[in-house]
Amino acid sequence: MVGITIKHRSGKARRGVLHTPHGDVQTPVFMPVGTAATVKGVTPDQLAATGSKMILANTYHLMLRPGAETVAALGGVHRMLNWDGPMLTDSGGYQVFSLAHLRKMSDEAVTFQSHIDGSKQVLSPEIAVDIQRALGADVMMQLDECPPGDATEDQVREAVVRSAAWAQRCKTQWLQGDCDAQALFGIQQGGVFVHMRAESAKRLVDLDLPGYAIGGLSVGEGHDPMVAVLDHIDEQLPIDKPRYLMGVGEPRDLLAAVLRGVDMFDCVLPTRNGRNASAFTWHGRVKVRNAQWARSTEPLDANCSCYCCSNYSRGTLRHLFNAGEMLGPTLVSIHNLYFFAEFMEAIRTAIESDELDAMAPRWLDQIYG
Amino acid sequence: MVGITIKHRSGKARRGVLHTPHGDVQTPVFMPVGTAATVKGVTPDQLAATGSKMILANTYHLMLRPGAETVAALGGVHRMLNWDGPMLTDSGGYQVFSLAHLRKMSDEAVTFQSHIDGSKQVLSPEIAVDIQRALGADVMMQLDECPPGDATEDQVREAVVRSAAWAQRCKTQWLQGDCDAQALFGIQQGGVFVHMRAESAKRLVDLDLPGYAIGGLSVGEGHDPMVAVLDHIDEQLPIDKPRYLMGVGEPRDLLAAVLRGVDMFDCVLPTRNGRNASAFTWHGRVKVRNAQWARSTEPLDANCSCYCCSNYSRGTLRHLFNAGEMLGPTLVSIHNLYFFAEFMEAIRTAIESDELDAMAPRWLDQIYG
Secondary structure, three states: OOEEEEEEEEOOEEEEEEEEOOEEEEEOEEEEEEOOOOOOOOOHHHHHHOOOOOEEEOHHHHHHOOOHHHHHHOOHHHHHHOOOOOEEEOOOHHHHHHOOEEEEEOOOOEEEEOOOOOOEEEEOHHHHHHHHHHHOOOEEEOOOOOOOOOOOHHHHHHHHHHHHHHHHHHHHHHHOOOOOOOEEEEEEOOOOOHHHHHHHHHHHHOOOOOEEEEOOOOOOOOHHHHHHHHOOHHHHOOOOOOEEEOOOOOHHHHHHHHHOOOOEEEEOHHHHHHHOOEEOOOOOOEEOOOHHHOOOOOOOOOOOOOHHHHHOOHHHHHHHHHOOOOHHHHHHHHHHHHHHHHHHHHHHHHHHOOOHHHHHHHHHHHHHO | OOEEEEEEEEOOEEEEEEEEOOEEEEEOEEEEEEOOOOOOOOOHHHHHHOOOOOEEEOHHHHHHOOOHHHHHHOOHHHHHHOOOOOEEEOOOHHHHHHOOEEEEEOOOOEEEEOOOOOOEEEEOHHHHHHHHHHHOOOEEEOOOOOOOOOOOHHHHHHHHHHHHHHHHHHHHHHHOOOOOOOEEEEEEOOOOOHHHHHHHHHHHHOOOOOEEEEOOOOOOOOHHHHHHHHOOHHHHOOOOOOEEEOOOOOHHHHHHHHHOOOOEEEEOHHHHHHHOOEEOOOOOOEEOOOHHHOOOOOOOOOOOOOHHHHHOOHHHHHHHHHOOOOHHHHHHHHHHHHHHHHHHHHHHHHHHOOOHHHHHHHHHHHHHO
8 A cells, every 4th residue: 555654844845755565665755767667778686776766667668568468467567677666657648748649639538659660549547547557566647638838728727627537537447456556646737827736736636546746847847937836736735645746857856846845756867868978966967978088087976886986987988988888878877876866865864854955055056056 | 827727637628727817717718708898788797697707808999999098097908897807808800800991911010990980000919919918908819810711721821820920029029018917828820721720839839828729710611610620729739728719609619619628718699699689598599589478477598597587587578679678688698698607617517527528419409409
């Protein structure tokens, strides 16, 4: 059974423990993304060694390839990922909007063509729950409609109404299965319109779901409009349920959201940037391909204890990227995942000692100069 | 200081220990290839966990990128590879013949254009030793001329004479450095002509080098002509020096060579095939992409204890390759490296109990059906 115990509040920031069938997770937590049954470029052993505790898998990718039935036949997404810890699946809705072709939307369902093989697919609230049940993660997400960052208020209102109706249908479908084995989270929409956010939250909270996500952010609206929305979530969402801000990973955004009461995050940033030779550090981004590192014997971060920084110099990493060796992306992904886990741990410690308000501007200064 | 202690002979097969400045290695040994300062697709931790004990790095690749001086500035090839165990570098000669452009050969040196950036390069026996000294591996190889598998006897004779002269020049250059820190091996040429092989060996043995390689095989001549050459190496090469068959990795060839007195091998086969979804097992090759494995929950080899077989099904591996995930090549490379290490261990055990003659046909039957 999934739930959160809040151990300490500091301002709006929450220091808690998320309980799942696959174990407890200290919150606030950052979840690396394992798109297609692997967090890209790393083994689960390497992932665990970075301090990552809970991961996300993408329903859209897995339903198209290898297919939900095949995932189930192979033992579920935990087994395929060889990950025994907590896991969450998204509903597939977001990728339908960002990746699929020939999308057709109705109140009943969304139909689309697979971006992989052009096959016709249908995703309804009921199907999204059934697929996620076959995948078998600890937390399932409702199917929602996520309008673009520049959507009009009318478009946003339509998405709020439809998403709330879909949340109800997802709940009905979810209640027919083993609700303790897999939780269902609702997703707040409402774009950058605070009153629509409140409306969306109210409709979801009435459903009394095990957790609530904040969706429809980090879709191009920018940092300040995102923060303006987050300013209100502590009053909009119940105090005793986990709160998950979807798709957010930039350290600046993580800090702003934690300070406003968010518990969970996911983003591809650590691994995507890792593959692109861009390393996160406490003193800003390191572009590994930069010629200035050709003969540098320094690690990415002298104070970092990750496998990459313990064993590899910037010069060697640069060489590995220049030579097109897989080890380069693997090592910088490991470093970035470690940075995110360490960053969240620092955040948790700062909440416990009521110092996050003081630390946040210092960290932002260090990281973004 | 590099040398071999032969602990047991069974027919011509030798069970020994190769001593190097970075530790002892049980022989016969298979060395995975770390072309450009990494064994492709795996970390050194993963590599060590496969049971691999000694690896090879390619001088040609490293001299072109990042360059020998940069390798030295970054602490040498052991440091770059993050590998504390024994290591060997080839001379670069073989890749000059297989990869470089606009090659010009003289008794003095070979000039060529880099296949990476077109830059003009020179490799002489002296330069090959100097570069390998900068790289810093335990064993350096002489620069030699490796004619193609279909070379005429005249071409082969020329290569034998030139390679012997270059061995002498490499030795002179080698003697000016720290000979205990890095050994120099000579390379026998002679194509498939047994008398030329004898002539080549005699010229090398006169130089009294720490070890001898058998070059110019596995270049398209086929299994039987290779074996016909290997039939004579036990009488051609000194009993008390390590013998290294270059570029050979097919299990069938490894067995034939060990039975004829070879101690060391290297090949890209485990990692190249790993990246191509082709797995070595004791019961033949498994083509991981094959549709028949789509829902298979079996590992590649039910009797294998590698990280891949302990944690991943054929169905999941097939999915990872189909999805283009790096983890697929990494996992099958790990499995293949483990297979090669285990195969060599079985060979060593069989030599110790004088059973290799009996086991070899059984293994070949299993593996090649």
